[in-house]
Amino acid sequence: MSVPLSQMWTVATYVLGQRLRGRRRYPLVLMLEPLFRCNLACAGCGKIQYPAHILRKHLTVEQCLAAVDECGAPMVSVPGGEPLMYPEIGRLVRELVARKKYVYLCTNAILLKEKLAEGLFEPSKYLSFSVHMDGLREEHDEAVCREGVFDEAVEGIREALARGFRVTTNTTLFDGASPMRMQMFFDEMMNLGVEGMMLSPGYSYSKAPDQEHFLRRQKTHELFRKMLESPQRRWKFNQSPLFLQFLMGKQDFECTPWGNPTYNLFGWQRPCYLLQEGYASSFAELMATTHWERYGRKSGNDKCQDCMVHCGYEPTAVNHTFSSWRGFRDAVVATVTGRL
Amino acid sequence: MDRGGSLEGAAPEIRDAATLADVVDKAFDYRGDVTLVRADGSEVVGYLFNRDAEAPEPFVQMLEASDGHPHRIPYRDIRAIRFTGRDTAAGNSYAAWLKQREAARSVGSQPDA
Numbered sequence: 182m183s184v185p186l187s188q189m190w191t192v193a194t195y196v197l198g199q200r201l202r203g204r205r206r207y208p209l210v211l212m213l214e215p216l217f218r219c220n221l222a223c224a225g226c227g228k229i230q231y232p233a234h235i236l237r238k239h240l241t242v243e244q245c246l247a248a249v250d251e252c253g254a255p256m257v258s259v260p261g262g263e264p265l266m267y268p269e270i271g272r273l274v275r276e277l278v279a280r281k282k283y284v285y286l287c288t289n290a291i292l293l294k295e296k297l298a299e300g301l302f303e304p305s306k307y308l309s310f311s312v313h314m315d316g317l318r319e320e321h322d323e324a325v326c327r328e329g330v331f332d333e334a335v336e337g338i339r340e341a342l343a344r345g346f347r348v349t350t351n352t353t354l355f356d357g358a359s360p361m362r363m364q365m366f367f368d369e370m371m372n373l374g375v376e377g378m379m380l381s382p383g384y385s386y387s388k389a390p391d392q393e394h395f396l397r398r399q400k401t402h403e404l405f406r407k408m409l410e411s412p413q414r415r416w417k418f419n420q421s422p423l424f425l426q427f428l429m430g431k432q433d434f435e436c437t438p439w440g441n442p443t444y445n446l447f448g449w450q451r452p453c454y455l456l457q458e459g460y461a462s463s464f465a466e467l468m469a470t471t472h473w474e475r476y477g478r479k480s481g482n483d484k485c486q487d488c489m490v491h492c493g494y495e496p497t498a499v500n501h502t503f504s505s506w507r508g509f510r511d512a513v514v515a516t517v518t519g520r521l
Numbered sequence: 522m523d524r525g526g527s528l529e530g531a532a533p534e535i536r537d538a539a540t541l542a543d544v545v546d547k548a549f550d551y552r553g554d555v556t557l558v559r560a561d562g563s564e565v566v567g568y569l570f571n572r573d574a575e576a577p578e579p580f581v582q583m584l585e586a587s588d589g590h591p592h593r594i595p596y597r598d599i600r601a602i603r604f605t606g607r608d609t610a611a612g613n614s615y616a617a618w619l620k621q622r623e624a625a626r627s628v629g630s631q632p633d634a
Contacts, residue, residue, distance in 0.1 A: 230609040232568055234586050238584075447571060459572065
């Protein structure tokens with residue numbers, strides 16, 4: 182695994198601190214969406230389908246920071262929309278780094294080279310560009326519905342690495358993904374020099390137009406087992422090994438919808454990053470008034486039955502690591518041996 | 522363009538609390554602006570981004586299309602909701618994109634006349 186030690190330490194002490202305080206529900210990663218606007222219109226994404234007056238709006242840096250401070254999660258993921266289109270992205274990132282938050286700036290990297298040349302960002306152990314890459318050139322360009330984007334992203338990654346930034350990739354796997362092609366993709370990303378890769382299956386949330394191409398649970402297990410059964414030592418994953426084992430069907434986890442709370446133009450999204458069932462005006466209100474028992478597989482909620490997405494299950498995996506000797510042992514063994 | 526059962530242009534009738542709740546839910550799921558008619562006959566045009574039917578006083582929240590002004594409107598103050606804005610989710614299917622791409626490729630690959 183490729184998560185830096187300082188980040189592992191921060192997360193470990195944070196989780197243990199929450200447990201010592203007896204907090205049953207706590208956030209791990211804040212999903213901060215400063216805008217919905219994007220320079221792509223991917224078939225698998227329902228995030229940009231809003232009227233023009235909504236797409237023109239964005240949060241202020243002050244609103245973002247107030248959310249970060251109230252939430253208290255040690256990691257902040259900045260998706261969107263395309264965060265490099267956010268006019269104050271440089272200032273926002275500086276403020277987050279100053280707060281010692283581990284920032285994952287989730288970008289399609291089309292604008293990355295340009296923004297780096299503008300000097301908007303400084304390399305820091307707290308900042309990682311998490312570049313959206315859904316596979317090799319053909320698969321990625323098909324997923325983002327525009328040809329040439331893979332090459333632009335690779336160029337952005339090279340530039341960021343050359344300037345000393347941390348770069349990871351984030352990949353959503355759709356139905357029909359080829360394990361062999363994905364293994365070739367892992368090799369290509371490692372050859373590029375990225376720090377690590379993040380993987381997640383897609384999810385058929387109701388507003389995503391590509392309903393038919395998301396993976397069902399069984400197919401997900403099969404795909405991840407084939408892809409990761411004998412992982413090469415050089416493949417680095419920037420995520421919990423237990424989450425990858427869960428995707429392979431080797432761990433049985435329940436969803437932690439409050440683990441990655443989402444804040445955007447409309448407020449704090451209930452109950453999670455994917456389902457959009459309403460909004461709370463504060464993080465405290467979100468935590469106190471959301472009917473959490475209605476979500477996750479055990480709840481019987483239809484919308485949750487096939488979901489295995491990172492935003493619900495990676496927090497579970499991290500919590501499991503620090504809440505049982507077995508979880509801790511499994512995580513250590515996978516980290517040390519590279520076997521999943 | 523196939524708009525696949527979109528509510529765009531619809532003006533569903535509100536007869537009672539159940540149909541009100543149903544229409545509000547549809548408006549909440551709708552990815553376009555709506556026109557909400559209040560009990561006094563005034564209208565708010567904008568994006569309905571939130572609703573809470575389980576609050577002690579059930580309400581919807583909207584952002585006005587003209588100036589982004591936020592509104593919080595109790596259910597009891599809603600007389601009608603019309604789906605007046607373009608449905609931005611309609612006709613954007615993955616299948617439609619594949620079809621477009623294939624069409625573009627076949628045009629691009631035709632030999633010069």
